[in-house]
Amino acid sequence: MKIKFELNGKAVEAEVPARTHLADCLRHHLMQTGTHVGCEHGVCGACTVIVDGEAVRSCLMLAAQAEGAKVTTVEGLSREDDLTPLQKSFRKHHALQCGFCTPGMLTTAHALLSEEPDASKERIREVLSGNICRCTGYMNIIEAVYEARSAYRGGAKK
Amino acid sequence: MSYVGQSIERIEDLRLLRGRGRYVDDLHRDAMLHAAILRSPLAHGLLKKIRVEKAKAMPGVRAVYTAEDVAPGNSKVPAIPVRLMPVDQLLPFEQPVIARTKVRYVGEPMAIVVADTQAQAEDALDAIELDIEPLPAVSDRQSSEKNASLLIEEAGTNIPITYTATKGDALSVRAPYVRRERLITNRHSAVCLEPRGLLATWDGAKTKLTVEGAAKVPFQSRRVISKNMDLPEDCIDMIEGDTGGGFGVRGEFHPEDFLIPWTARKLGRSVKWVEDRRENLLAANHSRDIEAELEIACEKDGTVLALRGKLWVDMGAYARANGTMVPRNCAQMLSGPYRVPNLHIQSTMFLSNKTPVGTYRGPGRFEADFFRERMFDLAARDLGIDPVEFRRKNLARKDEFPFPLATLDLPEKKEELDSGDYQIALERCLKEFGWEEKKKLQGKLVEGRYHGIALSCFIEGGAAGPRESARMLLDPDGGVSVFVGGTSIGQGLETVMLQIAADALGLPMEKLRIFHGSTTYLKEGFGSFHSRSTVMSGTAVLLAAKELKEEIAKRTGRKVDALRDVDLKSLAPISIESTFHNHRHTYASGACAAHVAVDPRTGDVRLVDYVTVEDVGKIVNPLLANGQIVGAVVQGLGGALLEHFQYDENGQFLTGSLADYLLPTSTDFPSVRAFVLEDAPSPINPLGTKGAGEGGIVSVAGVVANAVAAALAPLGAVPRALPLSPPRVWQMIQDARTAA
Numbered sequence: 001m002k003i004k005f006e007l008n009g010k011a012v013e014a015e016v017p018a019r020t021h022l023a024d025c026l027r028h029h030l031m032q033t034g035t036h037v038g039c040e041h042g043v044c045g046a047c048t049v050i051v052d053g054e055a056v057r058s059c060l061m062l063a064a065q066a067e068g069a070k071v072t073t074v075e076g077l078s079r080e081d082d083l084t085p086l087q088k089s090f091r092k093h094h095a096l097q098c099g100f101c102t103p104g105m106l107t108t109a110h111a112l113l114s115e116e117p118d119a120s121k122e123r124i125r126e127v128l129s130g131n132i133c134r135c136t137g138y139m140n141i142i143e144a145v146y147e148a149r150s151a152y153r154g155g156a157k158k
Numbered sequence: 159m160s161y162v163g164q165s166i167e168r169i170e171d172l173r174l175l176r177g178r179g180r181y182v183d184d185l186h187r188d189a190m191l192h193a194a195i196l197r198s199p200l201a202h203g204l205l206k207k208i209r210v211e212k213a214k215a216m217p218g219v220r221a222v223y224t225a226e227d228v229a230p231g232n233s234k235v236p237a238i239p240v241r242l243m244p245v246d247q248l249l250p251f252e253q254p255v256i257a258r259t260k261v262r263y264v265g266e267p268m269a270i271v272v273a274d275t276q277a278q279a280e281d282a283l284d285a286i287e288l289d290i291e292p293l294p295a296v297s298d299r300q301s302s303e304k305n306a307s308l309l310i311e312e313a314g315t316n317i318p319i320t321y322t323a324t325k326g327d328a329l330s331v332r333a334p335y336v337r338r339e340r341l342i343t344n345r346h347s348a349v350c351l352e353p354r355g356l357l358a359t360w361d362g363a364k365t366k367l368t369v370e371g372a373a374k375v376p377f378q379s380r381r382v383i384s385k386n387m388d389l390p391e392d393c394i395d396m397i398e399g400d401t402g403g404g405f406g407v408r409g410e411f412h413p414e415d416f417l418i419p420w421t422a423r424k425l426g427r428s429v430k431w432v433e434d435r436r437e438n439l440l441a442a443n444h445s446r447d448i449e450a451e452l453e454i455a456c457e458k459d460g461t462v463l464a465l466r467g468k469l470w471v472d473m474g475a476y477a478r479a480n481g482t483m484v485p486r487n488c489a490q491m492l493s494g495p496y497r498v499p500n501l502h503i504q505s506t507m508f509l510s511n512k513t514p515v516g517t518y519r520g521p522g523r524f525e526a527d528f529f530r531e532r533m534f535d536l537a538a539r540d541l542g543i544d545p546v547e548f549r550r551k552n553l554a555r556k557d558e559f560p561f562p563l564a565t566l567d568l569p570e571k572k573e574e575l576d577s578g579d580y581q582i583a584l585e586r587c588l589k590e591f592g593w594e595e596k597k598k599l600q601g602k603l604v605e606g607r608y609h610g611i612a613l614s615c616f617i618e619g620g621a622a623g624p625r626e627s628a629r630m631l632l633d634p635d636g637g638v639s640v641f642v643g644g645t646s647i648g649q650g651l652e653t654v655m656l657q658i659a660a661d662a663l664g665l666p667m668e669k670l671r672i673f674h675g676s677t678t679y680l681k682e683g684f685g686s687f688h689s690r691s692t693v694m695s696g697t698a699v700l701l702a703a704k705e706l707k708e709e710i711a712k713r714t715g716r717k718v719d720a721l722r723d724v725d726l727k728s729l730a731p732i733s734i735e736s737t738f739h740n741h742r743h744t745y746a747s748g749a750c751a752a753h754v755a756v757d758p759r760t761g762d763v764r765l766v767d768y769v770t771v772e773d774v775g776k777i778v779n780p781l782l783a784n785g786q787i788v789g790a791v792v793q794g795l796g797g798a799l800l801e802h803f804q805y806d807e808n809g810q811f812l813t814g815s816l817a818d819y820l821l822p823t824s825t826d827f828p829s830v831r832a833f834v835l836e837d838a839p840s841p842i843n844p845l846g847t848k849g850a851g852e853g854g855i856v857s858v859a860g861v862v863a864n865a866v867a868a869a870l871a872p873l874g875a876v877p878r879a880l881p882l883s884p885p886r887v888w889q890m891i892q893d894a895r896t897a898a
Contacts, residue, residue, distance in 0.1 A: 017277065033184035034177020036402070038351045039435040043816035046351060074177035087175040091167045094785045098648025099174030100181065100352040100402030129825040132816070134351045134403050135648050136785060137792030138824040 005066045007032065008076030016063050023047040025063035026073060034074040034103050038132070045131030048104035049073050055111035074103035077110055085151035086110060086144075095144035097135030104131050109145045117152035119145075161657035161667060162845075165781035168653040169672075170646070179400040182355040182371035187428035190357070191220055193421055194279035195414065195431070196269040196286050197441065198261035201295040201511035201809025202307065205261055208269055209287035216285055218278035221425060223270045225258035228420065236386035238411050241378060241479040243486060245568050250313040253476035253514060255386075255416040261290060262309050262475035263511050264811045265440035267413045270421055272429060295511045295809035299449060299470050302508040309475055309509045316509040318477055323489035325564035326500035331464040333455035335541060338467075341532055342879040343525040343859065345447035345472065346801035347518045349821060352402020354442060355432035356414060358422035365393050369419050372396035374409025374645055375685035376677050382411050383419055394419075398675030404647025405793070406517040406687060407443045411479045414441075436814040443481075443516030444803055447472035448488060448525045454533040455500075460543040462552050464500035465492055465530070473507045474514040480687075481507075481515045487522025487619075490566050490573055492530055495580050495617045495747050496552040501564045511809035517687070519790060520855040523618070524797065528880065531614040531860030535867060536876075545864070546588065546613055549749075553580040553615060575617060575745040576848075577838045583771045584615060587749035590833055591769040596753055601871050607755035607764065610869025614750060616857035618772070620689035620849015621744040621842070627680050628698035629735040630659075630706045636726040637669045638706070643683025644695035645675035649851055650782040651691055657778055658696045658845070662703030664720020680735070689849025692778055693744055697843045701736035709734060744840040744848035748772035750791075750857050752865040758873065761888030763799055763866055765827050770857075773835040775848035780834060783850055787832040790854025795830075796822040798859040802881050874898055 004013045007030060014029040021040075026032045026049070035058060038046035042060040049058045050072040077084060083091060086109060096102045105128065112119055112127045119127070124145045125138075133141060173179055210222040229235040235254035257268050269286055273279035294307040301307065302316040309316055356371040367389060372379060376396035384391045401408065414431060422429040433441065452467035471485040489505040492498075538548035554561045560574040588594075591613075599609040629641040640659050644651055652672045660667045673679050674695075684694070709732055711718040718724060750770035756763050770791055777783050800820040804812040813819040832854065839846025863877045866887065870877075875894040879886065 019277070027183070028186075031186070032177075033181075034179075036181070036352070037183070038353070038402075039816050041435065041815055041817070044351060044435075078176035083172070083175060087171075090175055091171040094168070094781045096171060096174055097650065097785060097789060098350075098352065098401060098403040099170065099179050100350075100648075102174055103177050106175070125824045125828060129823040132351060132821050132823060134349065134405075134793065134821065135789045137788040137790075137822075137827070137830055139788050139792075139830060140785065142824065 001064060003063055003067050005068060006070045008072055014063065018064060020063045021059050022061045022063045022066050023058035026058060032073055032075055036100050036103055038100065045108065046101050046104040048107045048131065050107050050111050055108045074106055077106055086148040089144040089148040093140045093144040095136060095140040101131060101133045105133065105141055113149055113152040117149050119149065121146050161660045162778050164779065166653055166657055166779055168650050169656065170650065170652050181352055181400045181402055182357055183432045185357050185370055187357065187359060190428040190430055191272050191274065191425065192276040192279045193418060193429050193431040194271050194276065194283050195267050196271065196283050198257065198264055198266040198268055200261055200290050200292055201264050202293040203261050203290040204293065205257055205259055205268065205290055207289040210269065212287065213271060213282040213285040216278065216282040218274035219271060219282045221272045223421065224268065225256045228256050236416055238413065238479055239382060240477055240482060243482040243569060247319045248477045250310055251318045251477040253413065253478055255413040263513050264809060265513055267417060270417055272421055272425060297510055297805055297807050297809050299508055302510055309511065318507045318509065319568060320504055320506040321486055321489055321566055321568055323501060323503045323505065323564040323566050328464040328466040328500035328502035331455050331500050333463045334458050335456045335537065336453060337536055337540060338453045339533060339536065340878065341450045341452065341529050343446050343448045343528055344880040345444050345803040346797050347442065347444045348403065348405035348407035349439065350403030350405060350408050353433045353435060353438045354408055356418040357428060357430045358419040359428040360423040360426050362426050367394045367419055367423060368397060369394065370397040370399060372398045372409065372675065373401045373647060374404055374687055376645065376675055377683045377685065379411055379415055380677050383416060386416055387420060387423065396677045398645055401647045405519045406521060408647065410443060410516050412442065435816060439814050439819055440513060440811055443478060444474060444513045445484060445515050445518035445521060446525055446797065447515065450529045452529055452533055454537050456537050456541065458541060460538060460541055460548045460551055462496060462498050465498050466502040469503060469505040471505060471507050472510050472512065474512040475509060476514045477507065478514040478516050480517045483517050484515055484522045486566055488526045490564050491523050492526045493563060494527060494530055495554055495615045497554050512805055519793065520852040523856045524794065524859055527614065527616055527857040528859040528863060531857065531864055535612065535864045549613065549615055550584065553584065554578065576742065576840050576842055578745065578747045578773065579838045580615060580747055582837050583747060583773050583835060584749040586833060587613065587751050587769055587771040590771065590831065591751040593751065600868055607757050608869040608872065609755050610865040610867065611751065611753045612861050612864030612868055614857045614861040614864065616748055616853060618689065618746040618849065618853030618856055619743050620746060621693035621740060622688035622690045623740040625737050625739045626684050626694035626698045627682055627735060627737045628695060628702040629680055629733065630702045632706065632726055632730045632732040634727065634730045637671060638663060638665065639671045639673060640699060641673045641679040642695040642699060643680055643685065644691035645686040647686055649786065650779065651686065654692055654778050654782065655695060655699055659699050659703055662700050663706065664722050689851040692847055693843050693849055694738060694740065696845055696847065697738040698736055700844060701738055702734050705736050706732065706734045740842065742842045744775065744842060746772055746774045746848040746850050746853045748853055750861050752861045754862065754865040754869055756866060756869045756887060758891055761884035761886065761891065763882050763887060765795065766829065768830045770854055771833045771835060772850065772853045773837050774850040775836060775838060775840040776846040777834055777836050778847060783834045784832050786851050787834065787854035788830050790852060791830050791858055792822050792827055794855035794858025795827050795862065798862045798880055799882050
């Protein structure tokens with residue numbers, strides 16, 4: 001079936017079997033491989049993308065359900081010339097090791113801070129508890145997201 | 159400027175943070191096919207018949223292969239060789255890459271389907287018809303030892319080997335205090351976030367097999383593929399991309415590492431296989447499944463005289479590539495950093511109808527530290543000695559290095575600790591933890607939870623030999639390309655290697671490029687395991703830099719100190735390859751302390767605080783060293799409190815999803831603090847550095863179990879088995895109440 005949606009600010013269309021989930025559609029049909037698939041049953045959070053402002057697991061959503069939606073992936077949260085403040089903070093705090101969970105961490109954190117730029121560390125911990133990281137032990141991720149909050153205040157979204 | 163010793167931000171991050179990493183499932187090739195693997199649904203049975211006709215007729219299916227295709231007629235199905243410490247006794251227990259007449263664990267490969275899409279390949283798995291005659295499953299030590307149901311008939315036993323670790327004469331030690339205990343560690347493993355995967359391409363015109371998704375030990379894997387596919391090594395390229403975690407499991411040879419390249423060659427195409435999470439939990443190496451019966455012998459003042467006893471290691475259905483390290487390390491490392499003058503440990507492998515075992519971060523050591531630290535705490539409590547004082551008294555002393563450990567047999571292996579000043583880390587740990595203050599809470603019930611604290615000391619082996627290579631290429635633009643045999647599994651290899659190279663060459667890091675892991679870069683490489691790369695690849699880089707500078711001095715006729723003062727463009731190209739030989743090991747060391755609060759009504763263990771202090775000899779990058787240690791601690795907390803691969807009595811696997819197999823999340827362990835020291839440089843390498851990727855995990859179960867024991871001492875509950883999950887802790891409390 002043919003589906004159309006907005007991916008990272010651009011209109012896209014894909015021809016996919018009806019059973020294709022959004023993660024596979026992004027990765028293998030639209031070749032946006034920044035979104036990772038870690039469990040395909042909604043536990044690990046590596047595949048998190050932002051759909052109409054909400055952080056969602058793209059392995060639990062059919063591509064067909066994205067029809068007409070605005071979808072943002074880690075590629076859409078990135079710039080060509082430089083890292084964003086959130087990415088810089090991750091780098092500074094060594095908030096990633098193997099990098100596989102990182103796109104999901106960034107999309108989840110971005111969705112959170114866009115809505116709640118004053119989130120406390122406890123709130124950040126709670127929201128990120130749906131994203132598994134096997135390398136870092138999370139301490140540095142929490143610090144990184146916490147420090148990136150200032151970039152989200154005053155309407156600046158990246 | 160000096161790079162070594164600085165918290166340099168990682169160069170890897172620039173791509174990984176922008177979704178530009180290149181993991182194996184990100185790769186696409188023209189006309190690429192997809193493989194799916196049919197795995198045994200039964201733990202033990204005779205494989206009478208596999209009917210594949212219906213599957214072959216399914217939409218998009220290009221081929222279905224079974225053992226009969228891999229090894230036609232009477233030829234032998236290739237087996238996965240034992241990579242580390244191979245001895246003849248283990249040969250009958252090696253795993254064939256695909257089951258032919260028998261299945262021996264749930265998850266064992268039986269057939270491969272290749273189709274145009276992954277979904278079509280998976281659909282066709284369901285159309286394969288199986289006739290398996292069930293056999294009694296061996297699911298524990300007792301049934302394994304009876305040998306009534308044999309996994310491998312030709313071998314005549316379920317017990318492949320018993321190792322003995324010996325120091326002094328432990329069996330004849332008589333002591334005023336002796337205690338015997340039975341302790342158990344839980345089957346769990348790495349569970350890397352990126353599932354395993356491979357993309358193999360066969361180019362018949364060039365007689366070239368390219369295998370992408372290689373990790374950990376690409377040169378070794380190439381040797382195994384070469385031998386079993388009767389293809390010269392230089393016809394095979396193993397390519398390493400980005401890797402979503404390793405921890406000892408990813409990259410060690412598994413059945414798929416043969417099956418996927420073989421399938422690609424058979425079809426003359428590119429074939430991709432990426433496991434799903436259930437396959438990962440089911441089929442990637444398990445670890446940590448050990449039962450111990452140990453005796454500790456002490457003087458009344460707490461001086462340890464001997465440790466003796468037996469270990470039984472559940473190896474699962476076969477002796478896989480590096481499985482030997484689990485029983486061997488657990489026996490040899492049982493004494494840890496302590497002056498245990500007499501040790502006699504027999505460590506027995508036994509088979510069961512479960513997933514085969516390999517190494518997982520801190521293999522054998524995590525288990526050894528749980529056993530030893532529990533024994534020490536029980537002894538200290540019995541003798542009325544402060545548990546910290548007990549450890550202080552028994553730690554190896556600064557003037558005793560190199561300090562000998564027990565010697566192993568089959569094959570014989572002596573081992574010694576290279577250097578250390580163990581008291582420094584212990585005292586620092588007490589200070590950072592706030593031991594004296596927290597001690598007041600010991601065994602106290604506060605707001606419904608019993609509080610307990612504990613301390614333990616550990617060592618961490620690193621720097622496995624026999625050698626490692628690095629190549630430096632002076633490029634026409636005046637930059638230098640650095641090629642290393644170490645592999646990247648997320649640990650920051652690229653940044654660390656370039657820090658070392660930049661200092662050694664006297665060039666800014668920006669002038670350097672790093673290439674690693676793939677077999678195309680060097681004649682020989684050994685990869686990343688046993689916390690070896692910073693020491694082994696790092697020293698090889700140091701040697702190559704020195705030789706490159708010597709070569710440039712020769713060509714320019716001038717003494718060369720830093721290359722930034724030399725017109726490098728006019729000298730390019732120059733290529734230098736150097737090798738660091740090493741047959742000794744580094745031993746990082748440290749101390750850790752845990753504070754827990756246990757709810758006696760639910761058995762829930764809350765980690766209030768955790769401090770670990772580790773001396774790594776020389777810190778190359780403090781930010782990354784800290785990251786390794788904290789990450790390892792949290793991974794260990796998962797193993798101690800949450801993670802458990804469970805089977806029923808029929809050998810059926812019960813924990814096939816991340817909802818059943820619990821990994822630590824961000825809310826589980828909010829306070830873990832690491833402090834990294836460099837008080838005792840290693841004498842065996844010029845940098846003085848020690849492997850530091852595993853130390854954080856080694857003592858976690860020991861210290862946490864002791865903290866739980868201290869918390870529940872008023873109730874008389876004694877932890878003897880892991881994980882300390884709510885049901886187990888609750889049961890422990892009920893048992894203590896019943897006994898009282």
